[in-house]
Amino acid sequence: MSKQITVPFGPQHPVLPEPLHLDLVLEDETVVDVIPSIGYVHRGLEKLVEKREYTEYVFIAERICGICSFIHSQTYVQGIEQIMGLEVPERATYLRTIWGEYSRLHSHLLWLGLFADSMGFESVFMNAWRLREHILDDLEATTGGRVIQGVCKVGGVRKDITPEKLDEMLKGLRGMEHELNDLTNVFLNDSSMKHRLRGVGVLKKEDAYVLGAVGPTARGSGLAIDIRSTGYGALGKINFKPVVEYDGDCYARCAVRAKEMFTSIDIIEQCIKKIPDGPVDMKVTGAPDGEYFSRTEQPRGEVIHYIKGNGKKNLVRHRVRTPTFTNIPPLVTLLKGVDLADVPVVVLSIDPCIGCAER
Amino acid sequence: MTLFENTKIVISSLFTRPATLMYPAKPAKKTANTRGHVTINPAGCITCRTCQRKCPTQAINVDVKEKTWEIDNMRCVVCAVCVDTCPTTCLTMDNQYRPAMTARGGIEKVTVAGPKKKEPAAAPANGAKPAEKKE
Numbered sequence: 194m195s196k197q198i199t200v201p202f203g204p205q206h207p208v209l210p211e212p213l214h215l216d217l218v219l220e221d222e223t224v225v226d227v228i229p230s231i232g233y234v235h236r237g238l239e240k241l242v243e244k245r246e247y248t249e250y251v252f253i254a255e256r257i258c259g260i261c262s263f264i265h266s267q268t269y270v271q272g273i274e275q276i277m278g279l280e281v282p283e284r285a286t287y288l289r290t291i292w293g294e295y296s297r298l299h300s301h302l303l304w305l306g307l308f309a310d311s312m313g314f315e316s317v318f319m320n321a322w323r324l325r326e327h328i329l330d331d332l333e334a335t336t337g338g339r340v341i342q343g344v345c346k347v348g349g350v351r352k353d354i355t356p357e358k359l360d361e362m363l364k365g366l367r368g369m370e371h372e373l374n375d376l377t378n379v380f381l382n383d384s385s386m387k388h389r390l391r392g393v394g395v396l397k398k399e400d401a402y403v404l405g406a407v408g409p410t411a412r413g414s415g416l417a418i419d420i421r422s423t424g425y426g427a428l429g430k431i432n433f434k435p436v437v438e439y440d441g442d443c444y445a446r447c448a449v450r451a452k453e454m455f456t457s458i459d460i461i462e463q464c465i466k467k468i469p470d471g472p473v474d475m476k477v478t479g480a481p482d483g484e485y486f487s488r489t490e491q492p493r494g495e496v497i498h499y500i501k502g503n504g505k506k507n508l509v510r511h512r513v514r515t516p517t518f519t520n521i522p523p524l525v526t527l528l529k530g531v532d533l534a535d536v537p538v539v540v541l542s543i544d545p546c547i548g549c550a551e552r
Numbered sequence: 553m554t555l556f557e558n559t560k561i562v563i564s565s566l567f568t569r570p571a572t573l574m575y576p577a578k579p580a581k582k583t584a585n586t587r588g589h590v591t592i593n594p595a596g597c598i599t600c601r602t603c604q605r606k607c608p609t610q611a612i613n614v615d616v617k618e619k620t621w622e623i624d625n626m627r628c629v630v631c632a633v634c635v636d637t638c639p640t641t642c643l644t645m646d647n648q649y650r651p652a653m654t655a656r657g658g659i660e661k662v663t664v665a666g667p668k669k670k671e672p673a674a675a676p677a678n679g680a681k682p683a684e685k686k687e
Binding site: 252323333334341351 | 632
């Protein structure tokens with residue numbers, strides 16, 4: 194048996210967009226054990242819930258993460274609405290679904306770019322981010338913010354989209370589909386990509402289930418877990434199937450995300466066709482009294498917001514369980530047995546969002 | 553085959569315009585909805601302090617006695633809650649971002665008109681007082 198050495202990976206590493214520290218225990222070039230440590234960007238946002246009114250806390254909930262921002266605010270707001278028993282206008286639920294899928298699109302494009310960059314494939318990185326700009330432009334035109342949309346509020350949404358703009362968005366997405374095909378073609382069919390990703394960092398279906406993998410990490414291992422199937426927002430009236438791959442390696446997780454972009458475009462198309470007319474918000478009085486577990490599907494997996502109120506303007510407790518936090522135990526299992534040179538690719542394949550994980 | 557996949561893209565890229573935006577030369581594109589920064593019409597402000605109470609980052613400070621409205625642009629997250637809740641709609645959202653600033657330079661203090669009691673309230677007050685006296 195050769196001598197074991199420990200190599201620190203992160204928190205500052207060229208491939209990591211956010212600070213995550215891993216102590217890699219190596220035997221020769223192979224990783225035999227991983228000790229993760231987080232806590233570099235903890236901001237204590239959950240505690241702030243005691244200091245802000247529940248209506249204003251939406252903006253803080255949205256700032257938990259810079260990429261899945263809209264879905265965080267949607268989850269929080271849905272939880273409050275469930276406690277208070279509010280019937281949100283139907284148009285607002287459709288608009289929330291549209292914006293949610295838009296943010297999934299821009300998150301997946303961002304990730305595909307970063308993933309290509311982690312392998313040194315820089316032209317694909319730039320092309321993915323160029324396509325992401327179109328999505329961000331639409332988000333800015335409809336909500337006012339590129340990545341922090343700030344349109345969700347308790348009882349509806351703050352901005353409406355005109356029918357003309359909805360048609361324009363649909364046309365833009367259809368025009369983009371061709372370019373997205375070219376991009377995903379590189380990830381799914383390019384021989385060098387396949388060499389780099391096939392059979393690297395395999396997560397078995399049983400392991401994924403036992404370790405609590407969520408989102409594309411679980412779906413890449415053959416677990417068809419997609420919280421969108423529960424039909425929150427307007428998703429109950431939309432036909433879609435979760436994308437599932439069965440190999441469990443980096444290629445499968447990459448394929449899940451690449452194919453999910455087309456599912457998102459399909460959901461947006463159906464929403465735009467079915468969206469009813471009517472108001473987008475309602476008057477809200479009183480304060481939440483009770484508790485609720487609000488669950489939605491983020492680009493990275495299932496997020497849970499636990500909300501507890503006592504009938505006053507300020508909530509008592511707010512707890513967020515984010516997908517990246519849940520995906521760290523599977524990541525440790527994934528990394529055992531891979532080569533040191535494959536570590537960046539495997540770490541990025543779970544799409545780590547440390548800002549989310551530490552709040 | 554895959555070797556020449558990229559060649560097609562390279563050749564087509566040679567004859568097209570750059571995909572990047574000429575940012576400093578051309579100003580960044582903004583939409584009508586873009587949240588850039590908060591502006592105030594000092595004549596309309598009645599120092600009701602709604603914006604101060606609703607601000608999630610406590611960036612706004614209204615002094616009722618001094619009749620000043622102060623915003624710390626380094627704290628402001630441009631969520632537009634103040635704009636939505638302002639009863640006199642004297643706050644508006646400009647779609648241009650603020651330029652880079654220092655912590656001290658980010659504070660913007662405006663002297664405002666203050667409550668309009670004197671003019672509209674003066675007439676009912678005058679009307680009300682005699683009425684009380686009559687009773």
